[in-house]
Amino acid sequence: MKITVLGAGAWGTALAASTAARHETRLWVRDAHQCERLQTLRENARYLPGIALPASLQVSSDFDSSVEHARGGLLVVATPMAGLAEVLRRLPADAGGVLWLCKGFQDGTGWLGHEVARAVRPRAARVGVLSGPSFALEVAQGRPAALVAASSDDALCAQAVEAFHSDSLRIYASADVMGVEVGGALKNVMAIATGIADGMRLGLNARAALITRGLAEMTRLGVALGARPDTFMGLSGLGDLVLTATGDLSRNRKVGLLLAEGRPLPQILAELGHVAEGVACAATVLRRARARAVEMPIAEAVVGVLEGRLTPAEAMQELMSRDATRES
Numbered sequence: 001m002k003i004t005v006l007g008a009g010a011w012g013t014a015l016a017a018s019t020a021a022r023h024e025t026r027l028w029v030r031d032a033h034q035c036e037r038l039q040t041l042r043e044n045a046r047y048l049p050g051i052a053l054p055a056s057l058q059v060s061s062d063f064d065s066s067v068e069h070a071r072g073g074l075l076v077v078a079t080p081m082a083g084l085a086e087v088l089r090r091l092p093a094d095a096g097g098v099l100w101l102c103k104g105f106q107d108g109t110g111w112l113g114h115e116v117a118r119a120v121r122p123r124a125a126r127v128g129v130l131s132g133p134s135f136a137l138e139v140a141q142g143r144p145a146a147l148v149a150a151s152s153d154d155a156l157c158a159q160a161v162e163a164f165h166s167d168s169l170r171i172y173a174s175a176d177v178m179g180v181e182v183g184g185a186l187k188n189v190m191a192i193a194t195g196i197a198d199g200m201r202l203g204l205n206a207r208a209a210l211i212t213r214g215l216a217e218m219t220r221l222g223v224a225l226g227a228r229p230d231t232f233m234g235l236s237g238l239g240d241l242v243l244t245a246t247g248d249l250s251r252n253r254k255v256g257l258l259l260a261e262g263r264p265l266p267q268i269l270a271e272l273g274h275v276a277e278g279v280a281c282a283a284t285v286l287r288r289a290r291a292r293a294v295e296m297p298i299a300e301a302v303v304g305v306l307e308g309r310l311t312p313a314e315a316m317q318e319l320m321s322r323d324a325t326r327e328s
Contacts, residue, residue, distance in 0.1 A: 001163055002073035004028060004066045006087055008038065008059075010047035010136035010274065011101055012078025017140055018169060020057035023073075027059050028066040035061035047274070051140045063090065072096060074163050076130070080275045081106055084113060088120040097126045097156045099149065103184035104277035105284040112181040126156050129177060130164070131184040132235035133243035135250075139169065146170040148235045150180035172235065179231030182222035186299075187241040188252040188278030189285055190214030193302050194245035195256020196312045210298065211245050216328075217296045221285070224292040252278040259305055260312045282306055297322060 001023045005016040008029040016027040029035035038044055042053045053059070060066050067075065067090075074097050077087050081104040091098065098121075100113050111119065117127045128151025139145055149160035149171055157173035165171040174180055193214065197206045218241070219232040231237055244250045255276050258268045269279065282303045289296045301319055304310035310318070 001159075002026075002070050003076065003163055004070035004073070005076045005078050006063075006066065007078030007083070007101075008034065008044060008047070009078060009080070010044070011134070011139075012076070013044045013048050013053075014051075014136040014140035015076065015078065015101070015130075015164070016057055017051065017053055018142070018166070019164060020054045022166060023163060024069075025057055026066050026069045027057060028063060029059060029061050032061040035059055048137065048140055051137070067091060067095065070096070074099065074159055076101065078102075080104075081113070081277060081280070082275075085116050085120050088117055091121070093123075095124070097128075097153075097159050098124070099128050099130045099151075099156070099160060101130055102277075103131060103181070103188065105185055105281040105288070107280060107284070110284045110288055112178070112185065114177045114181060126153050127151065128153065128156050128160070129181055129184070130160060130171075131180050131240070133239040135243070135247060137249060142168045144168050144170075146172065146235055146239070148172045148174050148180055150174040150177045150236070152177065174231065174234070174236075176228045176231045178225055179222050179227030180236040182225060182227055183218055183232055183234075183237035183240060185277070185281055186214075186218040186221065186285060187237075187244045188276070189282045189299050189302050190218070190241055191244040191250055191252035192256040192259070192276075192278045192282070192306075193298050195250075195253035195258075196260045196302075196305065197256075197316065198253070199257040199260025200312055200316065202316065207246070211241060214245070214298050215241055217298055221289050221292070221294045221296065224294050225288070251276040255279060265306060265308075278302075279306060 003023050003025045005012045006028045019025045038059045077100040081102040130149050132147035134145050149157045151157050161171045194210050285299050301315035305315050
């Protein structure tokens, strides 16, 4: 199968490198200078330092030829959520199956990835998302991981399994695109909350409580938007939440840790060097929740800290002072 990965950040590079051992794979790099460095050094020094790119992986800055390379195969959009619409618009009308890797809500519209695709490519049925608990570095190192490919098109899910399933990467299929995308977006917000708690040294009990109640909030909003509740007990829900809320490689957890230290958000984001999608989409999560009358106190607290209206201590005090209620 011919595969093109559009975007050479950490996750796009890792997936392309993993796939190149089994399929004819091309990695499209937006910046020509960065592309030349990848071709010369065979390493993405900015996003995946120390990881050698396989000799079989093609690297190109030519968008049109990279898309044409995957004709009859599979296109994977590996940009941040902010770049998804632009890339989808650039694809030809007769492009084949398209999957995206980004997690979050589009700024302004508040759309998830499949809602962006519906607006930009309304007649394109063969689209979907590849999501789940996955630190790019570990995938690039060939360590075991499991992901879920979600689409209303069963053939596209099957194609994703054929493309990415390997000895080190398991791919499951799902038809619940809404559930998979809500889980992928909200776990970043909950990871910021857990990072704040860890940074305040509130203990493992507090961490477990935040993860559990964060999962409840994710599920409530997802079901209100039309998702299946059981999806949130799977890879893109509980799996991704646990990884992002506890893993040292998590950018969103890192944001929470630094906020707990009293660092200003602009400085944190400038030093991070990577996109932390939870920061970008937290306020959008609340807008969509309020529109459906869904209560999300943890997300409310995170937004209060990100916007500077609450200190981390005040946010935690607000959560702990809420009235007692039934768990479900």
